[in-house]
Amino acid sequence: MNKIKSLGILSLSALLMTACGGSNDSQDTAASELPDLGDRYELDENTPAWKLDTKEETTKLTWFIENDGFNDNPWGEDIVTKKIGEDLNIEIEIIPGDEQALNTYVASGQMPDIVSLYDGGKSNISQKAAEWALPLNVLADKYDPYFYEVTSDDTLNWYKLEDGNTYGYASFSNTEEDLKSGAIPSHNAFVVRDDVLAALPNLDFTTPEGFKDAMDQIHEKFPELTPLGFGEMKDHLGALGGTLQDFIGVPWVDENNEYYDRNMDEEYLTWINVLREVHSKGYISDDTFADDYDTVLDKIKNGEYAAMLVAGTHAYQPSFQGLMDSKPEAAYSPVDAFQSDKYDGPAMSQGGLSGYTTTYISKDNTDPIKSIQFFTYMISEDGQIAVNFGTEGESYYEGEDGYYHLTEEYQDWKDSDIAAFKEETRISEIPFFGHDNGNAQDYIDPDDIGWAPAVLRFQEWGKGKLVPKFEVDGIDPEYGTQEARSLVSINDEFTTAIISGVRSDSEEEFDTIISDFKTFRENQGWDNIVEVFNENIQENINKLKD
Structure with missing residues (x-):
């Protein structure tokens, strides 16, 4: 049985005092109402x-x-x-x-x-x-x-x-x-075509200046390719939200274990502004913001992008593998990108305890x-x-x-x-007690899981980069509340703001878009939502034990 490592949040004795109050009476009552084994x-x-x-x-x-x-x-x-x-x-x-x-x-x-x-x-x-x-x-x-x-x-x-x-x-x-075992894969990656990396071996995607220079070099050397693309972004933010924040290593709680506003983090907005500059040079096609899933599949299979930031690489594995099979020299490989001297990133995400x-x-x-x-x-x-x-x-x-x-x-x-x-066998179709790294895993051949070799290389890059974020696991306001409705509006507006920011014509326009978004969410009762976040974060912290 697994134990959570100490997070340095609460003492064990305090947790026990909190958790045990009244529990024995409740358990005794429940047991007395159940039938006997006979x-x-x-x-x-x-x-x-x-x-x-x-x-x-x-x-x-x-x-x-x-x-x-x-x-x-x-x-x-x-x-x-x-x-x-x-x-x-x-x-x-x-x-x-x-x-x-x-x-x-x-x-x-x-x-x-x-x-x-x-x-x-x-x-x-x-x-x-x-x-x-x-x-x-x-x-x-x-x-x-x-x-x-x-x-x-x-x-x-x-x-x-x-x-x-x-x-x-x-x-x-x-x-x-x-999460730290390496058995659970990360499904997010920044990938570059192998022929691009071979022709331009000194590309640096980790710093803002290096990233912009890399895009310039790619455009000059491979003018037939779109320098940068993403996974599906139609009607949502795709990789430009939490995935990019994870690459940078943006915190999810502050030093007081309270909600950290990742969306307005300076390092994150700096990188969004870098993408704005890249877009202004024509290195990001406007089509990428409207492409649906099937269109992205086709573009990946055809190798149209020199580089991609992808959330959910496993969803595109048939196309990544199709490109590798048809044109192996152009297959995509993962590389480091979007770093910050301020943070220890990357801190990639996967499903938590919930x-x-x-x-x-x-x-x-x-x-x-x-x-x-x-x-x-x-x-x-x-x-x-x-x-x-x-x-x-x-x-x-x-x-x-x-x-x-x-x-x-x-x-x-x-x-x-x-x-x-x-439909007719139900094999692997009853997921309600399953686990990524649980019972019976020793009997499952990794080759039978179905991961395409083209995607396995992405997962290899992700090993050791998954970080537990249990404090913010499921902290959104309760469905049906005013805060929940307002959060939906805020999230929709944030998607619009970030995409509009990337497509904006100047840094001044970018700053105005971000400022307008802040005003919008304040008018939507943002402070009340943050209060709910913090209440739920504290509840989560109280569940964790040494």
Whole structure:
């Protein structure tokens, strides 16, 4: 089980005093309201309870998934749910739905047995989980202590509510150890064509003057190329926001562990002004601000850009690989860029402790004993192998390399019709208990993950550059509040301001655009939003432990 390294924020004793108040009473009360095990099995902390359970009748549960497009094919008709069902003697009806459907369940007072939300634990319903969900820690203590062997202490602590209980468990919740392990890739990079680097070996993209000079050299040597491009920016800021700030190493909290205004950081705005100068020379095409995803794919595959700043390189890997295959001398390689003497950057970002989805066991659950077994199984190596590979001997085998591989039949199916393969097998299609660096990873061949060689070189550059930013994980105001609505407007205006700033004709015009943006956000109640940020940052800090 993982532990968060000390952040030097709070003492352990202070955290314990804060976290433990009233928690024992709450846990005792919750446990007393649960059914007894009876003679189903005896607890064994060294053995998962699903292997001990003697219940003969198949347990039938309902599972609401907050995604109205999720695959709701009948349970057991695909190799993944068939395997899960056989191991646990369980049958689950999957109920996809949207937020409105979820609200209807809440209002009715009759929740499905299991609930998965795409909210990182930050939605209003997740924050009120004590009203409608069962505490996972209480269920584990009473029915399945092996749960603690497969879960992360850090994730459980992060999701703990004021009563001292943890109600939801997250998928893809990354600890500090995970982020620094090198196993989780960074998906952002500044890349340059290899033939450009070969012809101009002394290019420097790390300083403002060096960057501008590099663009001049590229334009002179390769006039047929657009010197600088980005990933998709249509209707959003793309790489010019947080990604660029991460390259520079802009802080996310200040010395007092309060919100740091990254968007108005002087070093960041200096680099935006550099891009303005580059644009004024025609080195950035205006088309790049309007190109959609498919257009960017085509431009990358054709190698139209000499250099690119890309957020989400994995999303473009078919095109990066296509260029490498067709014109290997022009493939893109990552290089250092956008540095600042003021900061220690780069400080790249990936998902934090809040993770992706959050899954709960409701108080209306028909068999909480089997349900916590389901959680333990799905998080464990057994469950993750079932989810990612199916059944040994039928859909996968263990190779001489020690990794698990799809059988020839299933691999051919996947290669010939990936949509049908996903729909009908559900292999790798149930992400709600998954993890980037978790159980069963030792059995997954890195070559089978699907990263194209063209993108692997970007990820190699990113190793050691991922930095935990847990303090600002999910700090936005609660959905539906005035602050949340105002923040949407401010973020939209910021996108407009930065793109307009890059396209502006002079430094004076650039400064006016930034000044006008500051005035706009002040009129939108920016101070109140910052106050919410700081309250949420403090809550996050209180969750972290030595």
